[in-house]
């Protein structure tokens with residue numbers, strides 16, 4: 389599958405087959421994530437791959453997600469950005485973004501690599517921003533400074549969601 393096709397085929401998949409994802413496939417996803425570009429090549433992303441029933445039950449006990457289907461996903465990838473990954477230099481107002489914004493920006497680029505690679509490998513994914521951040525940090529004892537914009541669920545799709553509409557090119561050009 390080429391990149392164009394992967395972009396076109398990617399959908400938010402929220403229903404998965406009850407089928408395990410092999411460690412080799414997870415490694416492929418993480419390899420795509422790690423190869424992304426980032427400011428200063430700081431690579432601020434940190435991922436936690438959640439596959440065990442025990443960890444999923446812990447998340448459920450703590451009411452971390454708003455939507456129940458998330459707990460039933462074969463893999464839940466917790467996506468974190470570390471604002472301290474960047475070299476500390478002089479901060480020029482208007483030119484340098486705050487460290488949290490940089491971490492979010494670079495994490496998103498890395499995550500989308502992961503998502504497109506998942507599509508290529510026949511896997512379905514969904515970004516889930518409805519995550520209780522303080523709670524998930526507490527459950528996994530993560531540093532307070534981490535930014536956690538979303539988790540990504542992964543699994544073999546149980547259905548093929550319809551394509552959702554997007555703006556036309558003219559509508560996104562300034």
Ligand SMILES: Cc1cc2nc3c(=O)[nH]c(=O)nc-3n(C[C@H](O)[C@H](O)[C@H](O)COP(=O)(O)O)c2cc1C
Pocket residue numbers: 398399400401402455514515516517518519538549551552
């Ligand atoms: C950053 C981000 C956060 C999202 N959070 C959620 C979420 O919490 N729950 C959910 O069901 N879908 C979530 N989505 C999926 C969007 O609803 C979905 O991408 C959008 O409706 C377009 O549908 P499509 O991805 O199938 O094209 C999120 C997507 C992104 C990019």
